[in-house]
Amino acid sequence: MLLPLVTREMGALPSTKGGPLTQDEIWSGEILVTDTVIVPEGVTLTIGPGTMVRFRHYRGYQEGKVGLIVQGGTIKAIGGPTEQIWFTSDAPDPINGDWGGITLVNTEDSEFDYVIVEYAEIGIEQFASGADVSNSIIRWNNSEGLYAELSSAVFQNNTIYANAYHAIALENYNEDIRIIGNLILGDGHQSVHLEASQALIEGNYFKNFDVSRASPEKVISLMFNSQATVRSNKFEMYGGDEPFYVEPGSTLVAEDNDFGDGHISPPEFDYEDVKITELGYLPGSPEDQYLYVFDEEDETRRVVGRYGAGLGLGWTLAYADGGVWRFTAGDAFVRIDPVTGIDYSQEYANPDHIAARGLAYDGEYFWVQDHIRRQIIKFTLGTGGGYPDVGSGNPIEIVAAFDHPEAVEGGSAGIATDGEYLYIPSEIKPNTLLKLDKQGNVVDEIHFEAPSGPTITWDGTHFWTGGGNVIQKWTPDGKLVGMIYAPAVETWDMAWGDGYLWTINRTCEEWNDAKVFQVEVLNDSIEPTPLTVTIDADQIGEPISPYLYGAFIEHQGRCIYDGIWAEMLQDRKFYYPVNYYFPWGEKKHKSPWRANEFDTVVMMDTEHSYVGEHTPRIDLDGQKPRGIVQEGLGLRQGEEYEGYVVLSGSGSISVEVSLVWGPGPEDRQTVTIDGLGDEYTRRPFHFTAGADTDDGRLEIIGRGEGAFYIGTASLMPADNINGMRADTIALLKGIGFTVYRWPGGLFVNDYDWRQAIGDRDLRPPRLNRAYWSEDVESNDFGLDEFMALCEEVGAEPYVVVSSSGPDDDIMAAEEVEYLNGSTDTPMGALRAANGHPEPYNVRFWGIGNEMWFVPLEDYIEQHNRIAEAMWAVDPSIKLVAVGGVGFEGLPGDGDWAEGMLTYCADYMNLISEHIYGGSSPGLIEHADSIASIVRGLVEAHREYRERLESLQDKDIRLAFDEWNYSWEDRHEIYGEAGPRYYFKDALGIAQGLHEMFRNSDMVFMANIHPVNVHGQIKTTKTDAAIEATGLVLGLYRHHFGTLPVAVGSDTEPLDVVAAWNEEHSALTVAVVNPTEEEHTITLALEGAVLTDAGQMWVIAHSDPMVYNEPGQPPRVVIEEIPLDAVSNELNVPPLSISLHELPAR
Incomplete structure (x- = not known):
């Protein structure tokens, strides 16, 4: 069987999304949106044909719904007649309103063609936009299919x-x-x-x-x-x-x-x-399953009355003289008595057709916003008669009107009064309340400290705003001090009276019949409630595998080179030709070397090549010094640097190698090399930098008459450890990763390990085409270097072999023999010749990486053949197979993971899954992003275990051998796939670990990226720093227990896990607090008694977006705090990860 080598395009695989996008993105394949995605100004989201975008569904009322918001950016969702793009619910039994829908604001060039939008709150809505919708299916949404304000578009x-x-x-x-x-x-x-x-x-x-x-x-x-x-x-x-x-x-x-x-x-x-699924009823019909009306009573409020049936739609409500008033769909204004209900004797005509949005009463007059006229209208109850169609026979009478103070068109909502002033939400300033005198002049602005809703009322001491499913309470200066849940969906207006909050809401008992709710506030406090956490120390789970603290390094971006490996020179073996004009006018990824002068000619000689296809030759005429230069080197004053250059030459020449850190003649050190001959020789040099610079350079310049060849060159900090950066190695040791996966990743699919052994200088360079940058792969970091890294940091190696080529079984078997075979074997002898006679005895081996681009029916045979070949060399090794819950499997026979477990279970010990969490604007949702994926994958594999006959006598556990937050919605600050991670990401990494601990019987290994590429450590040319996420891994690695115990109670919004230490002498309790409130936890211990005060370690910061960066003092640190006394109460700081070690028996 032949398998073609296929390079997967990034973005072609399913992934989890959420939160604001920070750069252009392309979506394809399967997408799961776990929190609302926001496309801001300057960012374009492109969704390819056939993409399935599923949104996390929610059918309660105490959380927000997930959606897609284009806020000034652009979305291009262009499918095809047979490759429609789906926007749908992730539920197996979806209903209308499962997710929020698609909202477009201030976007002129967005476009939807051949899409399907279903099961949302609203299909596609646009405001001040010009988004065309064509050839699409819009169905089963909980309000409009297509909605527009202030827009121009074609449907x-x-x-x-x-x-x-x-x-x-x-x-x-x-x-x-x-x-x-x-x-x-x-x-x-x-x-x-x-x-x-x-x-x-x-x-x-x-x-x-x-x-x-x-x-x-x-x-x-x-x-x-x-x-x-x-x-x-x-x-x-x-x-x-x-x-x-x-x-x-x-x-x-x-x-x-x-x-x-x-x-x-x-x-x-x-x-x-x-259709994939079908809604079995019409939304808005009696069979509708959507939750329009919420619980009659919850912890925040109780509904004591409902009024207004038959009055139709209405967006206004005011309390006056012992009753509530509202406009009706029948163009009338009517009073509702809290005892007797609708009082049609107090029904007044609306002859001026006020389009009411928001109503208030100041004790003498009513005030209403007219969203069509864009006016605020003052009116009273008329007495002139002449309107026999209403119960009173009278109209309302307009007393005065003035224009809305903001010169914008479109709907407006909400008005309140304290008797003296009017208050209306600004439509152009977010979370701002305009204070108006009664002539319409803006006299002040109130800025709410958090997002607020569009409807508003005043209770005499506080403002209340409604939006979504919550109603918030604010101080007069905009401080958020309380919150209750709305009684039903879509709070259109509110009023206070007689000690109650009155709201008008959509109920859908009839599609157009809003109801008035009389609400008693029970508890509007936003202070956290005390939590009691039950821990059963006798209920001990499967020991936590030490391999959950694993790392994954790959030849991508700046992970190996510029991260772990200490080499400072780029393209040191001259893969690219050298000329003078780089970087001026040349495309990226050409040679980082340039000729020293514009008239210096560098010939790329193929006849006398030292390594690779060609070697630079410089001809000297005795007139001018000529050679090559590499700039952009990072140097630090007083630091020592060592290296060498491999040269050959002819004629009467000398070569000067200089390290330069400034413009003056004294800002350099030079080593002169004489006596070159036809044979290449390695000439060492040693320098001490005289100043700090990020633009130092290495010059290799010849003088005299003749020619010289530069076979290769190398420059490293003198404190390098076997060719590795000392600062990076120190941080890796500090975290304490237990196992390292290498070399990929997608990189392994096109990797021949045989090219990266032996003399480093003679290993041929090539292009790394696994990813989009196509950097030069020097092959300097190969199998033996990887083993040296693992030995230096005290970790086990986990080697992945290619499974994409026809001869990969042979190459994999030889690789096992090279690492594990005796010197009596051909490959073992080669290893010994390369300087390591003792076998490395590598236990963990992966077969392939993310092979979902190959038909599974072909790949099953390929995997099994490679496994047989590897076990034939060393039957003791443990093999990790490529999993893939949700990826395409065998036709009509489950997904990829199920197919592998069905037909390859005899040829694996572990199965891998990859996790990349999406960003979310809400801290609780963001912190749960990775953990929720872990839960889903574990659930799927538990189900396989119960159902598949092939697994009944096996214990094939999970290896999450790539996991982290995705880089795709972030800037690549540290090179390709090298985003910055923030403190809020550290919260999520901790919760991800917690979920793995809870499933210690299923999860055996987890490998997170350590350096630059998704890295827990970030480096510059001269410095390295540990990210907040890396601090979390080190904290748990060194201080969390190994014997997990049951945590039995609901701990939301905190995430709590506990474990005995290995000696069974202390309980460790770890708590993630993704809220901005401090909490106190009371431990209800069963099966254990605390014996001493203990200590705690805390990672905390008030700013969830804070980060550490190289060259700067750390802003996120681990603080160790001794506890004062034995106590069952744990204080949990806001926005924190805390780990408590409590001596116990």
Whole structure:
């Protein structure tokens, strides 16, 4: 069997996403969004054809829902007729409203083509944007399918049906919307609805619409001075013959439509209405499973009354004179009595058609925001009569009006009054409340310290704002001091009166019938409640494997070279030709060397090459010194540097090698080399830098008459340890990784280990094409160097072999023999000849890396053949196979991991899974990102164990041999895939470890990236520093116990684990606090008694975005604190990882 060598493009694999994007991204394959993704200004998110984007579903009301927000950036979701892009729920049984939907704000060039949007709160909504939607399916969403404000867009050739609200809603000043050639199915409430907007509606097929009086709306409805041209559409209706509702002041022009005569054909699409799952009811129907109304009572509030059935939609509420008042959908204003209910004798007409959004009462007058007029209106209850259609016979009377103080178009919401002043949320300044006098002048601004909702009221001492599923309490100067949960979805307005909070919410008992809730506040405190944590010290789990503290190093970016390896020269074997003009005008990744003068010619000689394809030759004419230079070297004053150059030459010449740290003639040291001959010779040199610089240079310059060749050169700090950076090695030792995985990673798929053994100078250079940078791979760091690293840091090696080529079984077997064979074997003898006669006895071996690009039916045979060949050489080795929960497996027979466990279980000892957590703006969600993936993978493998016959007599455990937060949504500060990690990431690394500890019977190994590439250690040219994430690993490695015990109670929002130490003399309790509040934990110990005070180690910082960086004092550190007394109470600082060692028996 032949397997082609395939290089996977980054982004082509499933990954977890969440939080703001910091650079352009390309998504493809399977994507799981665990927290809302934000695409900010200047960033483009491109989603490729066939991508499946699943959003974490949530059906409660005490957390926010996950979505996708384009905030000034750009999204390009371009699929194809048979490769549609899916935006859907991750639930196996999805329902409407499982996730938040897609929101676009201030984006002009975003585009959706051949996409499917389903099971969201809203399909695609846009504000001040111009995002076209075409050839797409929009269905089963909990409100509108497509929604727009202040936008101009084309909606064309889409299929839209079974959304809870309008199929398409255009509200608030859309000037140029074109609705063309769509199929809109009329079951439910699927109309096209316009408010203060303009649209062309042409060539659509409106199918199966109920236009009877009982129907919520007609097929097309226009309100608030809207204008629409309705041309050449096909209508299929029942229950009547009028498809349009046009409010006075709006204009609808109908031209050449088909109301049943058949002269217009339905639109035809080149895509199919494909479905993976199907919603079994219409959203908004009695069968709707969405949680519209929340618990009647929870820990924060109790609902004591519900009022207002039959009043229709409404976005306003005020308390006045012992009752609540609201506008109705019937253009009236009515009082609700808390005892008797709706009081139609106090119903007033609204002859001026105030489009009310937000209402307040100052003791004498009502104040309302009119979101169409963009005015704040002062009114009172009229007495003039003349309106027999309302119970009072009277209208409301406008007393005064003034324009909204912010000159923006679009909807507004929320108004409050303390009797003297008015307060309205700003629409252009986030989390800002405008304080107005009653003439409309802004007299002050109140800045809320946290995000606030759009609706607002005043209780006499505090502001209350509503947004999402929470209602927040604020001091007059904007401090957040309280919070309760809303009684139902979509709090449209609020009022205080008679000691109660009154809210108006959408309930969906009828699609358009909002209800008023009377709410008693029980506990609005945001202070953390004391936690009691039960620990059963007698319930001991499987010992925690020491290999959970493993590392993974790979030839990518600056992990090996510029990270671990001490070589300072780039391309020291001259893979690229050398010329004068680099870097001026040359493309990246060309030679870092340049000729010393513009007229110096460097010939790349292939006849007298020392290593690789060619070697630089410099001809000297006795007139000018000529040679080559490499710049950009990092030097530190007083530091010593050593190296050598391999030279040959002819004629009367000398070569000067100089280390230069400044512009003056004294800012250099020079070694002169004479006596060159035809044979290459290695000439050493030693320098001491005279100043600090990041732009030092090495010059190799010839003088005289003749020619010389530069075979290779090397320069390292003199304190290097067997060629490795002393500062990096010291930090690696400090963390204490127990096992190192190498050489990849994708790098292994194109790696021939035989090219990286023997004399380092003679190992041929090549391009590293595993990733996109295509750096020069010098082969300086090979098998023997890797073994030297493991020996130096006191860790076991874990070697991965290639499994992508036809002869990889032979190459893998020879590699096992080289490392583990006796000197009587050919490869063992070669190892001895290279300086290491004793076998290395490597135990852990991986076969392949992320091989999901190969059909599994082919790969099974390849894996088994390689395993047989390796075990034939050394049957004692432990083999790790490529897993892949959720990746494509055998046709109709489960995923990749299941296929490997079914057909390769006899050819593995461990199975790998890879974890890359996504970023999230919320600290609790961000800290849980990795842990949640661990939980999912462990669950899947537990299920395999129960179900698969091939596993019944086996204990194949997991190796998470790549895990970390992803680099893809971060800047690559430290080279390719080298992002900065923050303190908030340290919280997540700790929680990831906790989840592995809880599953110690399943997880045997975990390998996190140690240096630069996803690294826990970051380096510059001259310095190294340990990230906050690396501190976590070192803390647990050295101080957490090995015998996990049961933690039985709910510890949210904290994450708590506990373990006996190996001697069974102390309990270790680790706590991650991802909140900004201090907590106190009371330990309820079972099976153990504390015997001494103990100590604790804490990693904490008030800023979740703080970080450590090379060359600067650390801002995140481990603090060791002796405990004063024996106590079952643990104090947990805000934003912290704390590890408590408590002597016990």
